[in-house]
Amino acid sequence: MTTYEKLLLENKAWAQEQKEEDPDFFNRLSSLQTPEFLWIGCSDSRVPADKITGTQPGEIFVHRNIANMVVHTDVNLLSVLDYAVNHLEVKHVIVCGHYGCGGIKAAMTNQDFKPVLNMWLRNIKDVYHQYMQELNDIKNEDDKTDRLVELNVKEQVMHLAQTSIIQRAWKNDRRPHLHGWVYGLKDGIIKPVLEVQPGDKIDPLYEYDNL
Template sequence: MLRAARAAFAASARLSSGRAPLQCSSVLTQHYHASDDKMQTILEHNKRWSEEKKDSDPSFFYKLSNIQAPEWLWIGCSDSRVPANQLMGLGPGEVFVQRNVGNIVTHHDMNVMSCIEYAVSVLKVRHIIVCGHHNCGAVKAALEMPHTTPSLVNLWIQDIRDTRDRNLEQLRKLEGQAQVNRLAEFNVMRQVFSVCTCPVVQAAWAAEQPLSVHGVIYALEDGRLREVTQPITGLDDLERYAEHKRGVMKHLSGALLTRLQFERQLKRLQTEPDDGAEEAEMGSLIGASTNPLPGPPGEMSP
């Protein structure tokens, strides 16, 4: 066995000194040189940008390095065609940014939840924007990709697929790009609701901290941002929003509205104790608020 191992090692050594591996090494070296050239281009762009900033404002980087005080939190899609600062016409330090595939906000995602917590509790942003966009790849996948496809992206977009399933009646009236764009708007509405029901956002409103949540869609075809929800500035606005969208967003109905009413009633009882009648009303709300939402209907695609 030892002799066989030595023979194999010797054969490997002979191959490593041959021409083929050297040719492979040459190809790899050329590839790395090309990558280096691209990286150097990026560094040159950065140097030029830095110099332009210092020329226009010598104290720009000094001020930027000492404080971060953005007024806006942007929650958007990772799509390279949707750059937050440029779309808003704002510079470095003015927007706190969270991006992911499909601009999804779920309460079990520690990434987005920690971002919202830091933005609201520490930076004290006054506005949260949820921005979706037309021709979104994540939305297309939610419409077309079979739910059994083995893919991390497929797991991630389940929230969009759920929105699709709950709004099939409206979506089936549309085709092609119009259908994709409408689902992208529905997705923004859903994620706005998710932001508004985050504990940190609810706590900020309870403490009367100025905070508005906005839902917008970005149209790639003309570069414009358009509102798909009215600004939500507190629980009253949220309740009206959920009620108003009941006919549009099937998941913003019964159980969620009851949950909002339950939270409102609970806070009132904690601050203004009343008689048994109000407690009985609370009991009925508790039962309704703990009922699960109805399951989604059949899927739109296999």
């Protein structure tokens, strides 16, 4: 049996188990999606949003990319954000990074990862540059990486607040709340590092008029 065939077999077993435990599970799931949360997380396979939060299918709308970035030219991210905020009307948007992130580690080096990945990691390098003095004062490399993980999450949350999508929802509906979290691979615990309330002041340069 190949590895992908094993996935299909496990899927059938899982579906059967769900129906035995809750006969109406799939009927309910197929007719309704009303998540309260949008989760912007890392693509790392060790950080599945539903598992680490103990939530069920339908409770979290998820977008994942390398190092949980909010890049203003990323149409994929922005379309997910627009749909979650304006159509699903989520109440919370969570950016969740994780300690030991490979994307963060890669961005801290001068290695050439070839054009596309270099372009993506450049966004993390910009965060490093912004906090260079603080980070360079940290001598332990693991501690420095962990701190950049936290700072990167904070910056991505602020990138959310700088979008017209979020600002318009804040003005019209007083939602969503924005959260920056970091997940610990070593202990499984999520650490909150930033919270931004609807309508909180941001740099006026990024504020939109006439929303």
